[in-house]
Amino acid sequence: MALQVKCATSFFFKVVNVAKVIVVTSGKGGVGKTTTSASFSTGLAMRGNRTVVIDFDVGLRNLDLIMGCERRVVYDIINVINGEASLNQALIKDKNCDNLYVLPASQTRDKEALKLEGVGKILDELKESFDFIVCDSPAGIESGAFNAMYYADEALVVTNPEVSSVRDSDRILGILAAKSKRAVDGAEPVKEHLLVTRYDPKRVNSGEMLSVADIQEILRIPLLGVIPESQMVLQASNSGTPAIHLEKSDVAEAYRDVVGRFMGEALPMRFTTEKAGFFKRLLGGN
Amino acid sequence: MNSEAPVFKIKTGHLPVLLLHVLTTDLELLKAQLALRLRQTPDFFASTPIVLELTAIADSAGAPDFSGLVAFMREHGMCASGVTGGSEDQRAAAVKSGLGLYPDAQIRIAMRRSTDGQGDASGEHRAAVATTATSPPEAAVLQVQPELPGLSGESASVAPVQPEISRDAAHPAAQERAVVRPTLVIDKPVRTGQSIYAEGANLVLLAIANAGSELIADGDIHVYAPLRGKAIAGAHGNQSARIFVNRLEAELLSIAGCFKVFEDGLPEAVRGKPAQIHLEGNRLVMQPLLD
Ligand SMILES: Nc1ncnc2c1ncn2[C@@H]1O[C@H](COP(=O)(O)OP(=O)(O)OP(=O)(O)O)[C@@H](O)[C@H]1O
Ligand SMILES: [Mg+2]
Numbered sequence: 364m365a366l367q368v369k370c371a372t373s374f375f376f377k378v379v380n381v382a383k384v385i386v387v388t389s390g391k392g393g394v395g396k397t398t399t400s401a402s403f404s405t406g407l408a409m410r411g412n413r414t415v416v417i418d419f420d421v422g423l424r425n426l427d428l429i430m431g432c433e434r435r436v437v438y439d440i441i442n443v444i445n446g447e448a449s450l451n452q453a454l455i456k457d458k459n460c461d462n463l464y465v466l467p468a469s470q471t472r473d474k475e476a477l478k479l480e481g482v483g484k485i486l487d488e489l490k491e492s493f494d495f496i497v498c499d500s501p502a503g504i505e506s507g508a509f510n511a512m513y514y515a516d517e518a519l520v521v522t523n524p525e526v527s528s529v530r531d532s533d534r535i536l537g538i539l540a541a542k543s544k545r546a547v548d549g550a551e552p553v554k555e556h557l558l559v560t561r562y563d564p565k566r567v568n569s570g571e572m573l574s575v576a577d578i579q580e581i582l583r584i585p586l587l588g589v590i591p592e593s594q595m596v597l598q599a600s601n602s603g604t605p606a607i608h609l610e611k612s613d614v615a616e617a618y619r620d621v622v623g624r625f626m627g628e629a630l631p632m633r634f635t636t637e638k639a640g641f642f643k644r645l646l647g648g649n
Numbered sequence: 650m651n652s653e654a655p656v657f658k659i660k661t662g663h664l665p666v667l668l669l670h671v672l673t674t675d676l677e678l679l680k681a682q683l684a685l686r687l688r689q690t691p692d693f694f695a696s697t698p699i700v701l702e703l704t705a706i707a708d709s710a711g712a713p714d715f716s717g718l719v720a721f722m723r724e725h726g727m728c729a730s731g732v733t734g735g736s737e738d739q740r741a742a743a744v745k746s747g748l749g750l751y752p753d754a755q756i757r758i759a760m761r762r763s764t765d766g767q768g769d770a771s772g773e774h775r776a777a778v779a780t781t782a783t784s785p786p787e788a789a790v791l792q793v794q795p796e797l798p799g800l801s802g803e804s805a806s807v808a809p810v811q812p813e814i815s816r817d818a819a820h821p822a823a824q825e826r827a828v829v830r831p832t833l834v835i836d837k838p839v840r841t842g843q844s845i846y847a848e849g850a851n852l853v854l855l856a857i858a859n860a861g862s863e864l865i866a867d868g869d870i871h872v873y874a875p876l877r878g879k880a881i882a883g884a885h886g887n888q889s890a891r892i893f894v895n896r897l898e899a900e901l902l903s904i905a906g907c908f909k910v911f912e913d914g915l916p917e918a919v920r921g922k923p924a925q926i927h928l929e930g931n932r933l934v935m936q937p938l939l940d
Contacts, residue, residue, distance in 0.1 A: 530841055530860065530861065533840045533861070534840060536838070536840050537838075537839075537840030537842055537862075540837060540840070581877075583856070583857060
């Protein structure tokens with residue numbers, strides 16, 4: 364079955380020859396962009412798509428840690444832009460998935476070394492050998508975030524259920540709609556997806572956090588998925604394994620649903636309501 | 650990149666700008682007062698471009714020491730970009746110090762708080778900022794464009810400026826623009842940090858205007874979705890301009906410079922409802938729209 368999917372998708376992309384650039388962005392920091400980039404790119408690759416995930420967080424490299432490949436980083440994106448290494452030298456093959464590669468960020472260089480033109484060149488080169496290019500954006504709305512989003516065809520806007528995060532996502536959506544390459548060229552707009560992460564239905568019910576409906580009411584873009592808050596995310600990143608690989612975990616299932624929906628499957632939303640606790644179940648309440 | 654492909658474009662833009670009204674030619678006094686003000690809000694001007702408004706000192710002999718003033722402002726994060734108003738000598742002195750010349754325009758009455766507005770201190774502070782940031786000089790549209798020959802395809806619709814009336818005269822009705830511009834219709838959300846200006850026209854928005862966004866029109870504003878940001882109608886002083894919204898959740902409403910802010914929320918009668926806003930004298934009136 365897995366094989367069948369693989370053949371079908373790679374066949375499709377060879378014929379139509381459209382590599383997609385997807386930015387994972389948020390404005391606000393620490394909302395789960397890198398966690399999402401790692402799991403989303405892994406999920407795409409597990410379905411047979413040739414996928415590369417790029418860390419744009421120059422100076423604060425951590426995608427490689429979450430992907431568990433930090434010891435294999437020799438060259439980074441800035442070496443490639445400066446012509447000090449080829450893409451092939453810099454790309455790191457993922458330890459779990461055959462179709463997945465990581466292009467790490469530099470830990471030592473300063474951010475100014477990353478220029479829009481250089482990024483464009485790298486993406487064009489990557490488009491020749493990959494189906495999906497996932498860009499893990501740094502926080503903020505400065506040049507780093509702009510570099511990551513400028514060439515995007517689609518955007519996963521990662522939002523936590525709190526007002527400041529929603530506000531920043533709104534700002535990022537405004538920038539995508541006005542300043543991305545697609546906007547500047549007057550092309551079809553960047554396709555926007557809302558991804559609500561660190562969702563805690565209990566705290567939503569108690570009014571401490573915004574609900575998915577509240578967030579959608581403000582941002583008004585299609586919802587791609589809801590990732591529940593889970594202790595296991597930290598465990599996964601400590602062990603250098605993307606959360607989507609976790610066994611028997613809501614987070615992993617939620618990320619798999621996200622990838623499924625992204626690939627066009629109609630899957631119902633899960634993990635948006637409070638789990639019935641042990642005593643509640645025992646007492647038959649709901 | 651192809652070396653023949655154009656690598657620049659010149660276009661007119663309409664950006665809100667802060668005006669520093671200079672009320673004295675005594676630079677030391679000016680510096681002292683500015684320093685005092687800036688000490689209270691040290692990061693207020695983070696590299697903000699500032700235009701020096703010289704109308705108040707136009708009749709004084711001599712010019713302030715612009716080079717000294719610019720250097721002092723720069724130290725405090727304010728970038729003086731040019732001057733407006735002032736005498737011939739003062740404008741010449743400004744140019745010598747590397748400042749640009751903005752068209753000499755009589756400054757419109759400042760935005761004023763609606764007479765029944767809440768008068769808390771923080772509101773007043775915002776008022777001062779809103780005044781200069783969002784209330785362009787009167788007849789700026791009439792006067793700006795002739796000074797940028799060839800840069801705008803729209804100058805045909807602009808009445809020529811007669812220099813002798815440029816300072817104090819009230820502009821006669823005949824000078825109002827004769828051409829009605831088509832309504833600006835926007836069908837995409839206006840999001841935090843975005844600003845839309847319908848110059849000399851009405852503005853119709855078919856999508857949300859979120860908190861932290863800004864809608865500005867010289868005519869009316871219609872929003873057929875929730876309005877959560879700022880809406881500034883009649884931006885050039887048209888007192889009969891109105892705002893119509895499908896769901897009123899605004900942060901600020903203004904008509905012809907008369908504005909209200911809603912830090913503590915909107916009145917119950919209109920909050921979250923279809924509403925219209927118009928001016929009665931100095932009072933901004935908000936009414937639910939009945940069906
Ligand atoms: N679903 C989740 N449940 C619990 N914790 C999470 C979840 N998603 C992310 N986290 C935690 O939140 C923190 C920030 O996550 P992550 O690094 O992915 O965010 P980011 O948006 O990339 O941050 P930055 O803006 O610094 O790049 C990490 O400690 C991570 O373990
Ligand atoms: Mg990150």
